[in-house]
Amino acid sequence: MPPTSLDRSYRALFRVPSMARIVAGMQIARIGQSMVSVAMVLFTLTAYHSAELAGLVTFVAIVPGMLVSPIAGALLDRHGRSRLVLVDYAVAGLSLALIGGLALAGALPVWALLLIAGVSSLTAPLSSTGLRSLFPLLVPVPLWERINAVDSMGYVMATIIGPPLAGVVVGLWGGPTAMVVIALAYAIAAIVLIGIPDPRTDVASTGRLFLDAWQGLRYTWGNPTLRALGFSISALNLSGGVTTIVIPLIVLDRLHQGPATVGMVFAVMGVGGGVAALAFGRMNSAGRERRMLALPMVASAAALLLLLPEQLALMVGAMTLIGLLNGPIDIGMFTLRQRRTDPAWMGRAFAVSMSLNFAGFPVGSAIAGWLAARSIPVAIAFGVAACLVAGVIAARGIPDANAGEHDAPGRTARTSPAPGG
Numbered sequence: 364m365p366p367t368s369l370d371r372s373y374r375a376l377f378r379v380p381s382m383a384r385i386v387a388g389m390q391i392a393r394i395g396q397s398m399v400s401v402a403m404v405l406f407t408l409t410a411y412h413s414a415e416l417a418g419l420v421t422f423v424a425i426v427p428g429m430l431v432s433p434i435a436g437a438l439l440d441r442h443g444r445s446r447l448v449l450v451d452y453a454v455a456g457l458s459l460a461l462i463g464g465l466a467l468a469g470a471l472p473v474w475a476l477l478l479i480a481g482v483s484s485l486t487a488p489l490s491s492t493g494l495r496s497l498f499p500l501l502v503p504v505p506l507w508e509r510i511n512a513v514d515s516m517g518y519v520m521a522t523i524i525g526p527p528l529a530g531v532v533v534g535l536w537g538g539p540t541a542m543v544v545i546a547l548a549y550a551i552a553a554i555v556l557i558g559i560p561d562p563r564t565d566v567a568s569t570g571r572l573f574l575d576a577w578q579g580l581r582y583t584w585g586n587p588t589l590r591a592l593g594f595s596i597s598a599l600n601l602s603g604g605v606t607t608i609v610i611p612l613i614v615l616d617r618l619h620q621g622p623a624t625v626g627m628v629f630a631v632m633g634v635g636g637g638v639a640a641l642a643f644g645r646m647n648s649a650g651r652e653r654r655m656l657a658l659p660m661v662a663s664a665a666a667l668l669l670l671l672p673e674q675l676a677l678m679v680g681a682m683t684l685i686g687l688l689n690g691p692i693d694i695g696m697f698t699l700r701q702r703r704t705d706p707a708w709m710g711r712a713f714a715v716s717m718s719l720n721f722a723g724f725p726v727g728s729a730i731a732g733w734l735a736a737r738s739i740p741v742a743i744a745f746g747v748a749a750c751l752v753a754g755v756i757a758a759r760g761i762p763d764a765n766a767g768e769h770d771a772p773g774r775t776a777r778t779s780p781a782p783g784g
Contacts, residue, residue, distance in 0.1 A: 376509045379502055381559050388555035389494050390517050392452060395548035397518075397525025398532075399424075399459070401629060402545065403480075404611050405530070405622050406538025410466070411473065418608055418732020423477050425725040428484035429718040433576035435488035436714025441575065444493035444710070445559045451490035452556075456549035458483030463542030492714040499701045499709065500562045507698055515640040515693035519686070522633030530626025579711025583719070588703040589712060591760030592696060593719035598753035599660050599692070600720065602667060604727020605746035606682075612735055613673050620675070631679050632686035639690020649702070653761045655695030659688035660754035664747045671740055696720075699761070723749070 377383050403424065407417040428435075439447055458479050465471040495514065502510045532541040583589045610628055614620045643655070666688065669681035704712045727749065734742035 373509055373513070376502065376506050376513065379506075382501065384555060385494070385497070385501075385559050386513060386517065388552045388559070390520060391548055391555060392490065392552035393517050393521035394525045394528070395455075395545045395552065397521040397629075398529035398541070398545045398548070400607060401526040401611075401626060402529040402533055402538060402541040404607060405533045405625065406466075406541065407476075408611060408615065409533075410538060414608065414612060414736045415732045416473065417611075418604075418729045420476060420480055421604070421607065421728035421732075422725040424480040424484050425487075425721065426484070427481045428487035429722055429725075431485055432488040432492070432714040432718035433580045433711060434572065435486075436492060436579050436711030437572055437575040439489065439493050439496065439710035439714065440579075440708070441572070444497050445556065445561045447489040448493040448556060449553050451486040451488075451493075452549045452553040454486045455483055455490075456546040456553070458546075459542045459549070460546040463539045463546065466539035466542070488714045488718060492710065492717055495697075495717065496709040496713040497561075500706065501560070507701055508694065511694050511697035511701075512640050512643070514697060515690065516637055518693070519633045519636040519640055522636065522686070523630045524633075525626075526629035527623065527626035530622040530624070534622040576711065579708060580715055582705075582708050583712045583715040586703065586712070587760075587762045588699060589716045591756060591762070592700060593716060593722075594760065595656065595660070595753045595756040596692075596696060596720035597723035598749050598756060599663070600723030601727035601730075601749035602663065602723075602746035602753075604724045604729070605731040605742055605749070606667075606670075606685075607724075607728055608731040609670065609735055609739055609742050609746075610678065610682075612739060613670070613678065614675075617673050617739075618675055624675075628675075628678055628682055632682040632689075635683040635686025636689045636693075637686075639687045640693060643691045643694040649698075652695040652699040653757060653763075655691040656699075656761070657754045657758035659692050660750055660757055663688050664750035664754075667743055667747045667750065670743050673739070 377386075400421075403420055404417045407413065407420050411417075435447075462471065462476065462479055465475065498510045498514065499507065529541055529545075532544055583593075611625045614625045614628060615622075618624075663685055666681045666684040669677045669684075700713070700716060704716075727746070730745065731742045734745060
């Protein structure tokens, strides 16, 4: 690798072969993903006039992929990452185009919307895990904080660009057209990533897909750090599910603003997150990760309380503060997971860990949809409690050392090379 152990600059990071193209393709896809999260809720609220259905669609669009994440991780370890990332982008683009086309034709009943959203989620772990588990294989260890800051910044930029763009497109041309536009973003991302490298690595494999998936699940559950991260981040993401439903409801129904305002409120969270990610990405996080997780989680509870008055200025302030707090959480989580996962298990462990981490979001969305239809303050209080629980789990559950965390579960697995790229 070109960077030396003493060169920790962002310039050194982008001298890693193909890194600039990987980040560019990932960024385009993430903008599409951030557009989906807002456009789908706006589309459902305007087309079907149901907060409960908006929460249910968000739930269905995520949970099936989480359930098959161990199999996705095993596929990534066995067959490489770059090709499977392209498979997910193709499935996501086709699914969104189908939703938009059927809606434009007036032929999208609720059951079809839920079915398409659920099927499209099945391949989602291939891209999210595939790219994130590719980074520690391509990037030298001294640059891990840098690539994790770029990774976090990618979500930040997507949050800044995607929600406002989704709000504008929905406001101007409607939800169905927004789905088609997002499908085009996935197609462009796939084109950019064609031919990216897939480094060779040793893989702990039995040669049997479902057994490999099961062992990946056991490895992740048996790793104290990954297990504690799963519970704490999932609890925190319950509050993310709450804001996804509550903010559009307050902006549209209580403040009588348009979809573009919804996008703007989410975008300011990205601005705060970008500042924090760049700042904390310059730090050596070793030994500080637990504090970088627990303290911002607790502070996020206070930020959510600013939503209770249902005032636009306070809402903008709350989302900015949440974005700032997400910066250290992301850097601490990413580097801690990389340090305490055996490279031979990264595909499976990352797939299971990321799905477990994100499990709270669809659950929070579904619960918030039900609660907010009855009482928005109660839905917000639920999010506040989730942040506090997350902070306690992170502070008490993440171990100081990683002794034994790299041991594979069960029987000894043979080692075989992954296909090169």
